[in-house]
Amino acid sequence: MVIWTTTPWTIPGNRAISFSARVAYGLYEVTASENEFGPRSGERLIFADKLAEESFSKAKLQYKRICDVPARTLSSIVCAHPLKDLGYDFPVPLLDGDHVTDDAGTGFVHTAPSHGREDFEAWTANARDLEARGISSKIPFPVDDAGYYTEDAPGFGPSAEGGAARVLDDNGKKGDANKRVMDALIAAGNLFARGRIKHEYPHSWRSKKPVIFRNTPQWFVHMDKDFGDGTTLRSRALSAIDDTRFVPAAGQNRLRAMIEGRPDWVLSRQRAWGVPICVFADVEGNVLKDEEVNARILEAFEKEGADAWFAAGAKERFLGNSNDAEKWQMVTDILDVWFDSGSTHTFTLEDRPDLKWPADVYLEGSDQHRGWFHSSLLESCATRGRAPYDAVVTHGFIMDEKGEKMSKSKGNVTAPQTVMNDAGADILRLWVMSSDYAEDLRVGKTIIQTNIDAYRKIRNTIRWMLGTLAHDKGKEISYADLPELEKLMLHRLFELDQLVRKAYDEFDFKRITRALTDFANVELSAFYFDIRKDTLYCDAPSSLKRRSALHVIRKLFDSLVLWFAPMMPFTTEEAWLSRDPNAVSVHLEQFPVVPAEWSNEALAEKWKKVRTVRRAVSGALEIERKNKRIGSSLEAAPVVHVADPELLKALEGLDFAEICITSAITILGASGPADAFRLDDVATVSVEPVLAEGTKCARSWRYTADVGSDPDFPDVSARDAAALKELGFAS
């Protein structure tokens, strides 16, 4: 078995060989050799098939392939260390690792857990299995802080002949470690080949000198140690995940997989700006457990902050007289900042009487399954046995309009400050609210403009209602007295109320913005308001229909503004205070209470049919308008043929001319002429766009037969004349 490395000095730290089950391996036999060291004829070696040729040529060897070596066989192989006779007398197992490829080397990766992150992870991930196989999972400390080998590197440490070999010296120059290791390998007959290579190697940002990976003492939290109640941190965290609601649901499996697979939590950092690991430890790493010492530490932190740990005399101050100051040393590492944020629930949720523990919701970007959701879960499970949250909601990340990552160099960054200064915070908020935030979101000039357009429509709907309600006296009309059209709008409010509340519960804001903007554009502006303009503008103050419309528009205004208030706090506040200058703030209001009596399914069903026929009439008039045969629909008095008795029945008793905004209308119950207008999807309705008869009312512009019936106002219709009189006008 052959490995390849560019850091010969890490061989004393070798504890395993990694392979990959996805790589094809073969058994090879050496048939001829040239080098003075290395394999001889007849020796058998395993290589990744893709890399065998290249590896044998490096060692100037002839070879032949014997057979396949399957992954199952590899995982059961144990090797000897190549420097076994120097004191490395332990088994070297083979580990299956995801990081192994057959792009370079031999297909087998030298694994020294003291000297590499992937090596460490592969080793710790297998630690439990190795212990079960009787192989110690202990990680040695072969190199000290000055770059010298220690006694953990037999044959190269302080007691070796010639003293300790050194990896790097004080100036960052290479020491004698590589040479001494290679000489030892040749002596042991285990150097297969050697060479020189140019490659990228890490250097300190400050000194520009090479750095090394070296094993150091660190502080950990156990994932699998029994708390004494049959649970471990891992088992507690896994069951807490089962008890948590995830939005979207996929987050649950994501977090579970991370908790299942993670190693122990490394808490220590060798830095200065953080909360210290404020414990005392002895040489063996035992932690002082003294409640009085702990109380002194916490009392000092509360008053002086964690700086107290680093202040002069801290050791004596906290340790007190009852503990052996020789034995116990202060740890000067600081805590992983994820431990800080994992503990926020304690000093907010628990400590503030205006909050509560656990939280209803934690909401962050989906990367926080690895971050805050994760650390909060572990911290809380370790200290309180459950998660500090009931639900976890995640959002995606923001891309530019083409779906590419934003970067300053690409010039595709959208800054929130720019959007707020150019368009407004409410526009930015509306963009968030109309996006599918669970996935990655896109933003850019075009997308912001789309939201500005959508905003203008909403704003104009609100504006028209405000203008109309300027004439509202606030009189309530009992439900029973309302015209059907008003009852229909209240039914829609009943439906929307249910949708809005449910969607807010489910954090499904896109559904709300879509439902409310569709409602405002399609059902209000283009239907209800359009029909009611004649009544609202022209009817007499006493008109029940006009007062009913005002009553309903009041409800529509309140509902829409209140439902939008969480999303667009500025615009809704402006509208609310415009409607009632004495109000304090829309944000102190509650969502509208929608009475159950507004629900009227039968009416809604009937009006679906009414609107089907209306659609046919509008279609016919649209053609007339386009061909400039009429200007306004009020110039028409169409004849409508309704062959479907169900549709015909729906129109019974309604002022269908008003609904179609025509001056008159004739409804006939049979098929119309072949050349009459028909919609493709409503074959049973046909429309003849007849011109309205009568005279145009100078006030309402409707064509009626009764224009001039009141001699005081000879140029207006009877309804308008009566309205003028009630308003106190004289001719």
Next chain:
Amino acid sequence: MALALSAPLVTSLFPVRMRDETRPETIARTMTVTSEKLDYSKTLYLPETEFPMRAGLPQKEPEMAAKWRQMDLYKKLRASAAGREKFVLHDGPPYANGNIHIGHALNKVLKDVITRSFQMRGYDANYVPGWDCHGLPIEWKIEEKYREKGKDKNEVPVNEFRRECREFAQGWIDIQSEEFRRLGIEGDFDRPYTTMNFHSEARIAGELLKIALSGQLYRGSKPIMWSVVERTALAEAEVEYHEVESDTIWVKFPVKLVADTTFPDGADAAEAHLYSLGNIFNPPRQW
């Protein structure tokens, strides 16, 4: 059929008059009998509002945010919801370093909408914003300042260094706080939480000590990036890559044992051959 009539379009327009213009009611009082012909458009209940078509949000929003602050809307919200069932969305703390970017805006807007939507549905939904203050990025900023002044970090007393980090973090908390309020985020910005607040630091330390007392804290080891020259640990972000020439070696590891000598049913000929090679290289030896 050809219709000869033409008239101005009226139904698709929303004619809106300003409030200070004459309304029918006012006309009724001021105009009595007159010989002039009545202008009917002034007898209609046309919409009247000062709510403008053009929103002017970039000017109006900061004024409104200032007004909410002046009237202490946050306190009024709490008072109006006193005694109601609580709904708590706990803020995940952004790092107190730099201006907010679009990702922060997305995050805070979602939190704000959720909080407000519960507040308006019968809950006491209190949002307390927070900041993450400790950690490497702020250390670097201070070290960077030192380098500019030719100062050596190792010669500065640790608590003086920590004080500078603390001030730096506080500076950004103040800036981000203003930016979040400009976005319309409502919450306890006068009393936010920070991880560097003394009480927070004491609580974080207390949590660690709890874990230590429960026997779950232990000293182990882990490889870290180490600068021999500086005798210090380095974070990934403090490391840069340069091309160097190194020794490279191929090393043989003698196979000592194939533990799984019972080869499975259906093993193919090559595999069987492998096992029959006397465990490939040497006679197996038990450890």
